[in-house]
Amino acid sequence: MENKAEIEKYIHDFILNRPHVFILGAGATIAAIPNGDKNGLRCSVMNNFLEELDLLDILSGVKLNTKSRNLEDIYSELDTIPEYTSIKYELENRIIQKFSQYVLPEQPTIYDYLILSLRSKDYIFTFNWDDLLIQAYNRVCRITNDLPQLVFLHGNIGVGICNECHAIQSYRNIRCYKCGATSLHLPKLLFPVKKKNYNSDPYISTAWNGLLEIIKNASILTIFGYSAPKTDIEAIEAMKTAFSSTFRRYDQIEIIDVKPESELLDTWSDFIQPTNFHVSTYTTLFDSIIGEFPRRSVEGYYKRNFCDWWGQSTLTLKKCADFKGLKELIRPVIYNEIQGNYDVI
Structure with a gap:
């Protein structure tokens, strides 16, 4: 210059x-x-996640090798054991239910x-x-409507994806704003630690x-x-x-x-x-x-x-x-x- x-x-x-x-x-x-x-209701970090959010009952009777109390470590081991597939899905669903209860203070x-x-x-x-x-x-x-872009790197219980046209929108929508379809799904929330393949979603x-x-x-x-x-x-x-x-x-x-x-x-x-x-x-x-x-x-x-x-x-x-x-x-x-x-x- x-x-x-x-x-x-x-x-x-x-x-x-x-x-x-x-x-x-x-x-x-x-x-x-x-x-x-x-x-x-209080939020929690990954360590002691199940205890703090009162979700430990999901693991009742489940035998795990990991001594970790980290949610991702626990999920990763569940993912490797076929007989615990139903437990893994229940854990995912309970997490969604739990987080859906949160409401901001006024x-x-x-x-x-x-x-x-x-x-x-x-x-x-x-x-x-x-x-x-x-x-x-x-x-x-x-x-104001001049607000930042929001992007959810691990998915989010508030983000819905249309099963027909794949438009991204609020999961609370009754119909897709773009094509009118009534079927939405959440992006994947949990990934096994040893194979966090974000490209799969x-x-x-x-x-x-x-x-x-x-x-x-x-x-x-x-x-x-x-x-x-x-x-x-x-x-x-x-x-x-x-x-x-x-x-x-x-x-x-x-x-x-x-x-x-x-x-x-x-x-x-x-x-x-x-x-x-x-x-x-x-x-x-x-x-x-x-x-x-x-x-x-x-x-x-x-x-x-x-x-x-x-x-x-x-x-x-x-x-x-x-x-x-x-x-x-x-x-x-x-x-x-x-x-x-x-x-x-």
Whole structure:
């Protein structure tokens, strides 16, 4: 490039024209309903999953070699024993029934704040089976329809696929919105650890291909409550390869988790290094970059780090007692968007 102006324009376009990408794990859902859902139901991580969700009776009389209390380890062994096929299917069905009971509290949750703080150019990829993210989307879309894309990497009890035309939609639909068929199915939720063949399910395969393509081009990657378990090691390797395949020195990684910072930095070191160690860790979404710049995260990151700006946003994410308050809080940036103005305010 010939001059400073050209270089500055290149950096400007390179950063601002790319998305903010979130990857969610079970910790994100736990943060969304820390005191339980509307009816007091609590979520669980894979370890001790059956105990915490009161599903241990399924394994009554079942003899397993594994001593692990991790759901995926238990499912993987069941999958290898033909006489336990009915138990395996019962486990899958009970998980669907259990997660179908979850209802968001009436007040705004972390998921409501998260979705509303991103735009349609951004993405949320989640490993979670519960449909609380979808419930939150259906609430905040009454405030604006310029919301991020949601992608479910392990399937989801709220995602339906038409058996006739294969259109993806809400599993709660009585008829397919596209062809009118009345038969929908869920994408596969559980895979044996030793043969996690995501390509065996068309929806899951498409979701993963989308993730690997999108994270190549993310300006900001935020990992929220995802522990990178050993059972996902092949998938994480694919993510790492995709993320590090492009120039990342201008990009940012955030990790939102309650674990010690040293542990988080060690877990995600292969992602952090390509960004020249542009990484921040937080224990809450409100302290992250979308907390400081809701709906302007990439713009705020660029302005602060590449424009010698030492100021602060006049609109930051705050806890609201109800959706009326949340709508009022976010109204100034949405008004500006209607005018075509995406500047930090």
